[in-house]
Amino acid sequence: MxxxxxxxxxxxxxxxxxxxxxxxxxxxxxxxxxxxxxxxxxxxxxxxxxxxxxxxxxxxxxxxxxxxxxxxxxxxxxxxxxxxxxxxxxxxxxxxxxxxxxxxxxxxxxxxxxxxxxKGIPTIHASGVNVDNNAVAFLSSNKGGKTSIAASLMQKGFHLITDDILPLDLVDENILCRPGYPTMRMWPDEAEYFLGHSDDLPVVHPEISKKRVFVGLNDFGRFDNYKSELKCIYIPKRISKKNEIEIKPVTPVKAVLELVKHSFSPYLVETMGWQPRRLEKFATIIKKVPVKQLIYPSGYRYLPKLCEAILNDIKQSQK
Structure with missing residues (x-):
């Protein structure tokens, strides 16, 4: 072969x-x-x-x-x-x-x-999108909707960096995101909302209903296959009984804990004795990159307003 x-x-x-x-x-x-x-x-x-x-x-x-x-x-x-x-x-x-x-x-x-x-490259469970040549990440929290947020931003013309695993490089004074691959994983209702169909998409896992959504030319959105500087990390949380969108900074201690929490196989990393060097890198990351809580109402109809709030927050942070 x-x-x-x-x-x-x-x-x-x-x-x-x-x-x-x-x-x-x-x-x-x-x-x-x-x-x-x-x-x-x-x-x-x-x-x-x-x-x-x-x-x-x-x-x-x-x-x-x-x-x-x-x-x-x-x-x-x-x-x-x-x-x-x-x-x-x-x-x-x-x-x-x-x-x-x-x-x-x-x-x-x-x-x-x-x-x-x-190899000493920390990986977090997050989606990433390139917004104006910089990366923004959305940590995978319980029912946080990281994929839906990324897909909504892609509908506005921004490009996917990763949908699931986000490796972070510390290069000189910059935190760089390593790109994943041009495929997303969506629940059938997500795929119906963003693509208008789901039955014809391949499943991710034989025991769950998530679908593979291909990204790129003639598919959904666009993909950037190069490293980009990380400018903000959001911790999304959907609340069904909430109508307003709230974005607020989290404390440094909570930010580090969230990065550890949303790591891949954190117990394996700890067992291998890599946690000290990892915590040191996470401490460096949060000194250079703001970490914010993103609280928003549940429902696809709120996604356009949510994207607008995120983009406004990014612009405010760059001033």
Whole structure:
């Protein structure tokens, strides 16, 4: 099978895996080689001590995923489904259940997030949009609507940076957002609102109804595949019994806690001993980038007004 190169999260990935999600083409020397195999690259004994076991469970009531430190590999095991052998240059996926294929969502989520964290690049669960050549991020909070906010701004002509994972680079005096890939994940009612259809869209996960929405030419909106400077982080919160929009700054302590809270696999990061360096980076980020609470009424009809409030807030912050 032909090996292709893709660009995502500021990396060039070489692989022969066929993704359903639309990915940007890569042109540079690969940072990572990714492949899926039928046999593991090494003999792995279950007697190895589990380094980390996630709190969530699957249907077998075993940990959803666990982590092992091997001699030449880090191993992320999704119990009953797949193993990911990870080092600085390779990610090898050994599948257990080919008929229950979750490789794409695993690789584009926890696996790549872990690889970036391993390299000292913090990743947060957020959408990002390029507004006037600067990035604004919307943390993923419970029913916060980060994707709907990003899609609403895209309808106004602004470009998507990422829909799910946002890696942050600290370069000199700037905080830079690494771009994800030109695909969004929407619930069927979101897709109906923004695209006018949803039944024909591929599902993200076989057990949930979320759909993949492709971004770019002849699709929905536009995508920016380059690093952009982060200018503001919003923590969105939808309230059904509220008619007004409120944007207010949060304290530095709360801002750091929110970044930790909305990290990918924060317990794994803590287990690996990376939390101190991560907290130091988060402290630097909030000194340079304002973090604000965004409280707004629930309902698609409020989204245009919400976008207007966000854009006005950004303009005020730049004065």
């Amino acid at each position: 032909k090996v292709k190169k893709y660009s995502l999260f500021g990396l060039t990935i070489a692989t022969d895996f066929n993704f359903v999600s639309k990915l940007s083409r890569g042109y540079f020397k690969p940072d990572i080689y990714f492949k899926v195999v039928q046999k593991p690259p090494i003999d792995f004994s279950l007697t190895n001590e589990v380094f980390y076991d996630s709190f969530s469970t699957n249907r077998s009531l075993k940990g959803k995923f666990c982590f092992y430190k091997l001699k030449k590999w880090d191993l992320l095991r999704f119990n009953g489904y797949s193993d990911y052998y990870i080092n600085d240059k390779q990610i090898i996926c050994h599948i257990h259940q080919e008929e229950y294929n979750l490789i794409e969502i695993q690789f584009l989520g926890i696996v790549l997030s872990y690889w970036l964290e391993r």
